[in-house]
Amino acid sequence: DVPGVLNADPKWFDETEKIEELSYHDAIELTYYGANVIHPKTIKPIQNKGIPLYVRSFLAPKEIGTVITNTKTPLPVASFIFKVNQVLISIFPKDFSFIIEENLSHIFSILHKNKVKVNTMLNSAISFSVSVDLDEEKLTQLIEDLSATFKVKYNKGLELVTIRYYNQQTIDRVTVNKDVLLEVKSRHTCQIVMKDKSLSQ
Structure with a gap:
């Protein structure tokens, strides 16, 4: 249609x-x-x-x-893909050490075990963050499994927008009145996890 x-x-x-x-x-x-x-x-x-x-x-x-x-x-124009009901999960080693390949392998095995698809991710020296679709039952078990090894924080009620062939103007367009929690850029694609400012107050 x-x-x-x-x-x-x-x-x-x-x-x-x-x-x-x-x-x-x-x-x-x-x-x-x-x-x-x-x-x-x-x-x-x-x-x-x-x-x-x-x-x-x-x-x-x-x-x-x-x-x-x-x-x-x-593409002659930027393309926008929106996902709502996102959860941003941030994972930290309990001893404040670096996130290394062994940590990532363990995290992905837990995600796979719980059948949770990652929509976007960002790795830093001491943390690993993923955005996933909200499924309360899966989320509860996932957090429990991750918390056995890692310190875990998460935010619910978020939006994820993916912009293919982005520029600053397109980013500004979708982030009006939003608090940006995570932004991941490659050459042609930008992904932004954000929350309405009205919900952040």
């Missing part, structure tokens, strides 16, 4: 734009971070065979939608 792949969910953004052409790589990135229009497992088989994928509306199938191809052209 969408005209193609949009650069944001209209539920969260007033002014969305349809993307005319999208690379397989960008499509995989967007679905990985939570874009809902395309199923993640759809992309790889057609990429392997170089088959274009056309995303059109069921309501207007003759209209031009979005074509996903092996184009090398980056």
Whole structure:
């Protein structure tokens, strides 16, 4: 029921734009971070065979939608993916030592055991932070398991926004009246975990 792949969910953004052409790589990135229009497992088989994928509306199938191809052209506009009901979990060694590979391996084994998917993460010298979807039952068990070895702090009621092809203007746009708790940047992608300032008071 969408005209193609949009650069944001209209539920969260007033002014969305349809993307005319999208690379397989960008499509995989967007679905990985939570874009809902395309199923993640759809992309790889057609990429392997170089088959274009056309995303059109069921309501207007003759209209031009979005074509996903092996184009090398980056997205013409920034894309925004929002996730609500996030929990930011910060993990510290109890002896204030450094977070080392052995710690990370143990943390990920606990996450895997509890079937908790990490949406974004940030590693510092003495802490490791992850943002995950809120599931009260899983969260309770996860915190209990982590607390056996580590000191754990967490914040609930957060939002995660992922911006593909970001700039400072796009970051400023989504962080108005927000307290930023975590920000992770790579060359093309920025992820921000934040909370409404009204909820922080």
